[in-house]
Amino acid sequence: MSRPSQPKLTATDHNGVSVIQSQAHAASSSLPAAVAGLQQVPQLVPANPSTGGGKALAPSKMKKPPADKDSEEYRQRRERNNLAVKKSRMRSKQKAMDTQQRVNELKEENERLEAKIKLLSKELSVLKDLFLEHAHNLADNVQPPAGAEGSSPAPNSTSTNGQ
Amino acid sequence: MSRPSQPKLTATDHNGVSVIQSQAHAASSSLPAAVAGLQQVPQLVPANPSTGGGKALAPSKMKKPPADKDSEEYRQRRERNNLAVKKSRMRSKQKAMDTQQRVNELKEENERLEAKIKLLSKELSVLKDLFLEHAHNLADNVQPPAGAEGSSPAPNSTSTNGQ
DNA sequence: GAGCATTGCGCAATTA
DNA sequence: ATAATTGCGCAATGCT
Numbered sequence: 093m094s095r096p097s098q099p100k101l102t103a104t105d106h107n108g109v110s111v112i113q114s115q116a117h118a119a120s121s122s123l124p125a126a127v128a129g130l131q132q133v134p135q136l137v138p139a140n141p142s143t144g145g146g147k148a149l150a151p152s153k154m155k156k157p158p159a160d161k162d163s164e165e166y167r168q169r170r171e172r173n174n175l176a177v178k179k180s181r182m183r184s185k186q187k188a189m190d191t192q193q194r195v196n197e198l199k200e201e202n203e204r205l206e207a208k209i210k211l212l213s214k215e216l217s218v219l220k221d222l223f224l225e226h227a228h229n230l231a232d233n234v235q236p237p238a239g240a241e242g243s244s245p246a247p248n249s250t251s252t253n254g255q
Numbered sequence: 256m257s258r259p260s261q262p263k264l265t266a267t268d269h270n271g272v273s274v275i276q277s278q279a280h281a282a283s284s285s286l287p288a289a290v291a292g293l294q295q296v297p298q299l300v301p302a303n304p305s306t307g308g309g310k311a312l313a314p315s316k317m318k319k320p321p322a323d324k325d326s327e328e329y330r331q332r333r334e335r336n337n338l339a340v341k342k343s344r345m346r347s348k349q350k351a352m353d354t355q356q357r358v359n360e361l362k363e364e365n366e367r368l369e370a371k372i373k374l375l376s377k378e379l380s381v382l383k384d385l386f387l388e389h390a391h392n393l394a395d396n397v398q399p400p401a402g403a404e405g406s407s408p409a410p411n412s413t414s415t416n417g418q
Numbered sequence: 419g420a421g422c423a424t425t426g427c428g429c430a431a432t433t434a
Numbered sequence: 435a436t437a438a439t440t441g442c443g444c445a446a447t448g449c450t
Contacts (some may be wrong), residue, residue: 159445169421170443170444170445172421172422173421173422173423173443173444173445174442174443174444175422176421176422176423176424177423177424177425177442177443177444178441178442179422179423180422180423180424180425181424181441181442183423184424188351188354191351191354191355191358192354194358195354195357195358195361198358198361198362198365199361201365202361202364202365202368205365205368205369205372206368208372209368209371209372209375212372212375212376212379213375215379216375216378216379216382219379219382219383219386220382222386223382223385223386226389322430332436333428333429333430335436335437336428336429336430336436336437336438337427337428337429338437339436339437339438339439340427340428340429340438340439340440341426341427342437342438343437343438343439343440344426344427344439346438347439
């Protein structure tokens with residue numbers, strides 16, 4: 093079912109920034125086409141006040157030039173970053189898959205272990221029963237060694253022990 | 256050294272419009288500021304040509320209006336999509352975390368199971384040893400009823416079971 | 419401070 | 435037509 097009408101709660105107001113995207117770098121690869129068109133917009137570069145006279149010696153907090161889009165260095169950085177991003181995302185995805193796989197492996201392992209436990213438990217149970225039986229037998233005809241014999245009917249009580 | 260421009264010209268098939276968003280929405284949490292002052296002029300809403308008369312009745316394959324960026328409906332769709340995207344990503348991330356957690360749980364479970372196996376094995380081993388001992392004892396003074404002569408060592412087969 | 423790595427976000431194409 | 439996914443670029447931020 094879909095949400096027919098949602099009273100627009102939380103107008104996800106992100107920053108109200110005008111975004112001007114313009115890209116035109118070489119298509120890395122495998123883009124069907126339809127790369128969203130971008131084009132340069134006449135962005136006005138703020139006239140750099142440059143170092144007029146008063147040079148505030150601010151050790152930090154210096155306004156960053158909006159990164160001139162035309163700058164050669166800018167494009168270079170962008171491209172590098174795009175690459176890094178791609179790489180990072182690939183890694184991320186790979187990791188996710190690996191984790192999923194790990195889950196499957198662990199699940200299998202778990203089943204195996206549980207099966208083994210079941211088996212061992214069974215074996216133990218059997219042995220214990222045998223022991224009990226012997227114990228009963230011994231208790232019934234508790235006859236010191238040497239000439240031990242005679243009748244020993246001893247109705248065997250098949251007591252099933254629990255676990 | 257300078258980067259020769261890519262021979263790849265920006266041949267944007269269709270839709271070569273830059274996006275200029277000017278949102279006057281309330282700034283939200285997040286980005287402190289640093290919003291470049293990019294104000295865009297309010298675009299005039301195009302007078303709807305309305306239904307003049309010639310309406311091509313295309314049953315299918317109708318060209319999609321390049322999505323007029325100014326369109327009210329466009330903005331609406333974008334916003335909806337942005338929301339959906341956000342939701343989707345959140346879910347994706349959540350899922351990843353869940354999976355990771357699952358791995359941890361399974362690992363713990365595994366350890367528990369292995370410990371249990373170890374314990375059971377030990378128990379089994381003890382019991383088996385006891386059995387063997389008994390068997391030896393019996394073998395030593397085994398007195399088959401009714402005339403038993405000679406010693407019958409009965410080679411005990413210490414068969415260790417496999418798993 | 420340079421530089422890659424992460425992460426949140428919006429856009430657009432696909433898919434369901 | 436709508437919502438959900440997915441690939442991608444941008445920019446801020448984290449980390450070396």
